[in-house]
Amino acid sequence: MVLNDISLPAGTQTLARGLEVIRAVAHGATDLRSVTEVTGLGRSTAHRLVQLLERYGYLRVAAGRDYSLGPTLIEFGFRALHQNPLPVVARPILEELAEKVQDTVHLAIVDAGEVLYLDKIPGNRGAEMRSRIGHRMPLTKTGIGKALILDRGDEWRALYEAEHRGSADGAEEFVGRMEDYRRHGAAMDLEENEPGIRCVSAPIRDAGGVIVAAVSVSATKPFMPAQRMRGLVPVVRAAARSISRSLGYGG
Amino acid sequence: MVLNDISLPAGTQTLARGLEVIRAVAHGATDLRSVTEVTGLGRSTAHRLVQLLERYGYLRVAAGRDYSLGPTLIEFGFRALHQNPLPVVARPILEELAEKVQDTVHLAIVDAGEVLYLDKIPGNRGAEMRSRIGHRMPLTKTGIGKALILDRGDEWRALYEAEHRGSADGAEEFVGRMEDYRRHGAAMDLEENEPGIRCVSAPIRDAGGVIVAAVSVSATKPFMPAQRMRGLVPVVRAAARSISRSLGYGG
């Protein structure tokens, strides 16, 4: 997490370093020293970048020390969310689904090999889930993540092993369950990621039939017996299909 | 809107240009040409920056052309929102207020001389307002903006004139109304910004008594007769005071 130039960003190192500073602050660095430690930059350099980022509103600097992410990121973050047609067209359908099931509904995409939540409608019963818009989660440990990789059969094993280092057994069983999910057109999560939380999820496809997002319904175990999960499959699939059609999917 | 170096960005011009590219895309530039036009950069330079920004997830580039803001901004945007203690402690109080008044509730701060919305709870009646989290509005044309500048008596006239170029009369009347609002500890908006929308707003103060945010209740005119607006003043002020206390305000 110290060097970034491992990849191949040819020609622009100052911008890269600046973005690295933002990431450091996003990940909890709150003063100049921790920023230099995380980024590997010199004091002067880091300080100069911080100053510029503050001027642009990407960072907020309270009383010299105490950095935090700034208001410009709030503005552009929401703008990014709404520049994407998906959350906009999906919203009403998600609301309808939430109304019907009375549980927490999520919308998510794949980004950088992870689940990225784009929308969330909290359920009315049980404890509220800790998920938030903008949060990231592993692909193979969440129901919605599994729905997102439903079509990538040849990557299942590799993804599972990458996210389960240490205990790399269970891969066989995972692949078997994924086969099953693919046949049903919906994935499930039985408390793998978070104990006590279960969920049912279905993929959303664009005009070309490619999976671009997924919907899920989640609830605590008492509200999610096996029988109800089976009953939710067609409901969640119907919502996903409805969103897919809005994106031009014909199938 | 073409040049940025008008200010005094000491020492770091590449980062500044990169952030300028992001802003260009945020403001609607969707291809390389429009980015170069807005930023004033050369084709090569702009392209290199775009590449790096895409790699970091700040921009999304579909099929070479067609730029949009990327997923990293979504992630950091929400993180920025929740790193700030204000939206977190305010949330439950805003929900309670929304429940009580059944109209749209907003939370906002001042940023870069504008109102920046940090939270919104849509009302249950009338058309939904077009405001969104992350949106910006003028300070002197919105009720919540007026609440935010309630203590800045010496800037009222300048702010008003800055935001009302052309018809710079009415400044006297504006100042007069602000005096009135200050006495009551709450500001109002009578369809000045958006026809048909009225609102009542009150300032939130930190431990030092400085106004750091404001709450507002908005609704369409039929739901907001003058009498109800007067009745809402103590309600909105109570909510604002409750949030202020959570921030350490003693007053």
Add this chain to the structure above:
DNA sequence: GGACGCTGTTCGACATTCCGGGACGCTCTC
């Protein structure tokens, strides 16, 4: 149908720009 004009993209030489050591003032600790 051929040439143009417009995209996004790459490369390389020059000089501009940024890096980082060092020094300053400050606050808090011992």
Add this chain to the structure above:
DNA sequence: GAGAGCGTCCCGGAATGTCGAACAGCGTCC
């Protein structure tokens, strides 16, 4: 009151980014 730690500023050397030119792929206009 000495020291360490913080954020902040400056200046010379050199690594860095800039910009022009050129390439390839399309769509378009004559």
